[in-house]
Amino acid sequence: DIQMTQSPSALAASVGDRVTITCRASQSISSWLAWYQQKPGKAPNLLIFKASSLESEVPSRFSGSGSGTEFSLTISSLQPDDFATYYCQQYKSYPLTFGGGTKVEI
Amino acid sequence: EVQLVQSGAEVKKPGESLKISCQGSGDSFSTHWIGWVRQMPGKGLEWMGIVYPGDSEAKYSPSFEGRVTMSAAKSTTTVYLQWSSLKASDTAMYFCARLKGAYDSRFDFWGQGTLVTVSS
Numbered sequence: 001d002i003q004m005t006q007s008p009s010a011l012a013a014s015v016g017d018r019v020t021i022t023c024r025a026s027q028s029i030s031s032w033l034a035w036y037q038q039k040p041g042k043a044p045n046l047l048i049f050k051a052s053s054l055e056s057e058v059p060s061r062f063s064g065s066g067s068g069t070e071f072s073l074t075i076s077s078l079q080p081d082d083f084a085t086y087y088c089q090q091y092k093s094y095p096l097t098f099g100g101g102t103k104v105e106i
Numbered sequence: 107e108v109q110l111v112q113s114g115a116e117v118k119k120p121g122e123s124l125k126i127s128c129q130g131s132g133d134s135f136s137t138h139w140i141g142w143v144r145q146m147p148g149k150g151l152e153w154m155g156i157v158y159p160g161d162s163e164a165k166y167s168p169s170f171e172g173r174v175t176m177s178a179a180k181s182t183t184t185v186y187l188q189w190s191s192l193k194a195s196d197t198a199m200y201f202c203a204r205l206k207g208a209y210d211s212r213f214d215f216w217g218q219g220t221l222v223t224v225s226s
Binding site for chain 2: 087089097
């Protein structure tokens with residue numbers, strides 16, 4: 001199985017901050033990586049696919065980068081609506097696996 | 107627009123059986139794999155497996171194989187997740203989600219979640 005490790009597990013930030021979350025795969029997954037945002041009590045929402053492609057209707061302040069084993073999600077200017085937990089997911093091979101999550105809080 | 111609507115919250119006792127559902131709308135429902143994802147209280151997301159509504163073919167995570175069964179009813183565009191004997195450790199929120207494509211296993215649409223509580 002491919003293990004996905006996110007860091008940090010939590011971070012405190014303020015509105016307007018630039019925030020970067022890292023995801024590392026235990027083996028190369030090329031660019032087969034997605035990022036999701038989840039708010040409490042809600043289903044996850046797809047933000048980024050193929051490591052750097054923005055899903056439809058997702059604000060442009062979200063961006064993704066990386067390939068192989070190292071990836072990052074960046075929020076260029078944190079907005080109040082962005083306080084949530086973020087997960088990466090590899091879809092290079094089965095079983096599909098998620099990172100442990102990064103909680104972005106005030 | 108694609109919508110996945112899941113069945114309501116359940117409270118069960120250990121040893122009981124349970125079947126929860128996820129009904130999809132949209133013309134392409136039967137041509138997309140549907141996955142199930144578990145989220146235990148305060149924890150992260152775990153992929154359980156996927157089922158193909160067109161023929162009920164299922165693929166399971168090794169962590170869940172033998173513990174759950176995934177199935178589909180093409181006529182009602184509904185997929186199911188069932189347990190024959192629940193444990194307290196099955197207490198979690200369960201999400202269904204659509205895979206974008208046969209060779210593109212990102213989840214592009216999600217159900218609202220079904221909370222399952224198993225307690226004596």
